[in-house]
Amino acid sequence: MNTQSLNATESSTIILFGATGDLARRKLFPALFRLFKRGILGEKFAVLGVARKDLSTSAFQQLVLDSLKEFGHLSGSEQTEWDKFAGHLDYASADLTQGSTYQNIKERAEQMESKFGLQGNRIFYLSIAPGLFGPVTIHIKDGELRSAKGWNRLVIEKPFGRDFHSAQELNDTISQVFREEEIYRIDHYLGKEMVQNIEVIRFANAFFEPLWNNRYISNVQITSSETVGVEERAGYYEKSGALRDMVQNHMLQMVMMMAMEPPSRLETEAIRDEKVKVLRSLRRYKQEEVAAHVVRGQYVAGSIKGEQVVGYREEPSVSPASMTETFVSAKLFIDNFRWAGVPFYIRTGKRMPVKATEILVQFKSLPNILYFNKHGNLEPNLLSIRIYPQEGICFQLNAKKPGTDGILAPIAMDFCQNCEAGFNSPEAYERLIQDCLEGDSTFFTRWDEVSLAWKFVDPISKAWADEISELQPYPAGTWGPQQSNLMLQQDDTKWWPVHGTKEEEANKVMVY
Ligand SMILES: NC(=O)C1=CN([C@@H]2O[C@H](COP(=O)(O)OP(=O)(O)OC[C@H]3O[C@@H](n4cnc5c(N)ncnc54)[C@H](OP(=O)(O)O)[C@@H]3O)[C@@H](O)[C@H]2O)C=CC1
Numbered sequence: 001m002n003t004q005s006l007n008a009t010e011s012s013t014i015i016l017f018g019a020t021g022d023l024a025r026r027k028l029f030p031a032l033f034r035l036f037k038r039g040i041l042g043e044k045f046a047v048l049g050v051a052r053k054d055l056s057t058s059a060f061q062q063l064v065l066d067s068l069k070e071f072g073h074l075s076g077s078e079q080t081e082w083d084k085f086a087g088h089l090d091y092a093s094a095d096l097t098q099g100s101t102y103q104n105i106k107e108r109a110e111q112m113e114s115k116f117g118l119q120g121n122r123i124f125y126l127s128i129a130p131g132l133f134g135p136v137t138i139h140i141k142d143g144e145l146r147s148a149k150g151w152n153r154l155v156i157e158k159p160f161g162r163d164f165h166s167a168q169e170l171n172d173t174i175s176q177v178f179r180e181e182e183i184y185r186i187d188h189y190l191g192k193e194m195v196q197n198i199e200v201i202r203f204a205n206a207f208f209e210p211l212w213n214n215r216y217i218s219n220v221q222i223t224s225s226e227t228v229g230v231e232e233r234a235g236y237y238e239k240s241g242a243l244r245d246m247v248q249n250h251m252l253q254m255v256m257m258m259a260m261e262p263p264s265r266l267e268t269e270a271i272r273d274e275k276v277k278v279l280r281s282l283r284r285y286k287q288e289e290v291a292a293h294v295v296r297g298q299y300v301a302g303s304i305k306g307e308q309v310v311g312y313r314e315e316p317s318v319s320p321a322s323m324t325e326t327f328v329s330a331k332l333f334i335d336n337f338r339w340a341g342v343p344f345y346i347r348t349g350k351r352m353p354v355k356a357t358e359i360l361v362q363f364k365s366l367p368n369i370l371y372f373n374k375h376g377n378l379e380p381n382l383l384s385i386r387i388y389p390q391e392g393i394c395f396q397l398n399a400k401k402p403g404t405d406g407i408l409a410p411i412a413m414d415f416c417q418n419c420e421a422g423f424n425s426p427e428a429y430e431r432l433i434q435d436c437l438e439g440d441s442t443f444f445t446r447w448d449e450v451s452l453a454w455k456f457v458d459p460i461s462k463a464w465a466d467e468i469s470e471l472q473p474y475p476a477g478t479w480g481p482q483q484s485n486l487m488l489q490q491d492d493t494k495w496w497p498v499h500g501t502k503e504e505e506a507n508k509v510m511v512y
Pocket residue numbers: 017018019020021022023024050051052053094095096097126127128129130157158159
């Protein structure tokens with residue numbers, strides 16, 4: 001949350017399109033219930049679920065209750081809270097491709113507004129297939145669902161297009177109905193506690209900001225790894241792949257947060273302006289440059305935590321000749337004054353050894369003159385920003401190994417904020433829905449961010465479609481193809497181990 005926009009939550013009606021879907025059940029209902037328990041939703045709100053399934057209000061309430069139980073957000077002692085929350089839920093069955101259905105949605109929303117004495121503020125949350133984003137928005141206009149009495153906000157899920165042109169088309173469509181400041185494009189990574197903390201770590205600490213540039217930083221490494229495979233999402237993933245699914249949005253958002261200049265004020269547009277400038281300076285690769293800077297991989301059979309798993313091409317609904325990448329690593333350059341010459345390495349993939357998201361900053365080493373470790377080197381200082389599963393920061397320094405003469409050992413200053421029992425930071429969706437209720441769009445993506453991100457990604461996907469660079473296999477349970485490691489070795493560095501992995505253990509032994 002932007003600290004200068006602590007607006008109170010106003011009463012509102014959330015019209016949730018796609019209310020019987022996976023995202024609604026796994027993330028959105030738990031987030032809404034937690035906001036209710038925390039008093040953020042207050043007493044004056046209504047949630048109108050919309051989907052095709054023919055459900056009564058009570059059957060819909062049961063669906064929400066089941067999802068809270070299934071995803072572990074309801075304990076026995078919360079029955080009273082649930083009963084109160086359930087009273088605010090209603091459901092309208094509708095085929096959203098049919099314009100005639102919107103009159104019913106409108107009437108149901110009005111009924112709830114009158115029942116709860118709401119002011120007519122409306123959030124239209126599109127948790128539906130991306131192909132429906134545009135048509136449904138136009139129906140919202142034609143069906144006069146926009147409130148004339150209060151504010152209107154459109155929350156739109158990812159993916160926002162599949163390339164620059166389709167994203168622009170979608171944006172042109174939704175802009176016929178909602179102004180840019182009414183549009184909340186979700187990138188759930190921006191709702192993560194430690195992603196939001198990057199700004200604070202950087203701009204509220206005197207010992208980081210002066211060093212945060214190409215004079216002192218050697219490189220930045222951003223990893224987002226998953227152990228899961230494609231699961232039941234092959235239909236979507238086959239058309240998307242890791243580049244569109246993770247790089248165009250989440251990975252580039254983390255790059256922006258790490259690289260942006262300090263905003264003039266902690267205000268939404270000032271922050272977004274600085275993020276956009278990073279994308280403007282992000283070097284775009286020509287097709288022939290892609291192979292040298294971007295590695296694409298696809299998992300083959302292997303083992304995850306001792307369990308054998310099949311390769312991507314053997315997964316249900318995946319083509320046996322699929323060329324979809326399940327792993328991407330890349331070397332990015334931000335050609336501006338602060339970052340010239342500093343590589344930002346990113347990597348993301350499915351079926352990797354651990355589920356983790358972490359950003360590591362490797363500082364330049366001091367002259368190797370006075371002090372060495374037992375291998376004759378001076379270890380670089382490292383700063384890790386741990387986003388998942390631990391939330392915290394860790395700083396690696398060199399210190400004298402106790403009891404030895406002049407031998408150095410790295411020591412770690414480790415702060416973990418979610419290691420304390422009972423600490424429970426809000427989940428990304430909870431935080432983002434709260435921000436939307438409060439009218440704070442700082443941690444949502446503005447159109448120019450989305451469009452520039454596609455402009456970076458499009459030549460890469462084009463090069464891959466033209467098979468200019470190879471798709472490299474990697475066994476499930478590994479850190480991706482060898483080419484990913486070679487890319488860093490050529491630059492005299494390596495992927496530093498992610499926290500909690502066996503590589504980290506091994507690294508410690510080696511260092512000492
Ligand atoms: N699931 C996830 O983890 C994530 C999803 N997203 C995005 O969120 C959105 C929703 O995803 P997800 O929940 O997984 O998708 P699902 O396929 O599980 O759900 C789609 C929802 O849309 C409804 N729907 C489909 N067609 C119509 C129609 N013609 N009229 C009315 N309702 C319709 C379905 O209801 P019914 O079947 O009853 O018609 C269902 O409620 C997508 O844009 C996805 O990319 C983003 C990040 C993660």
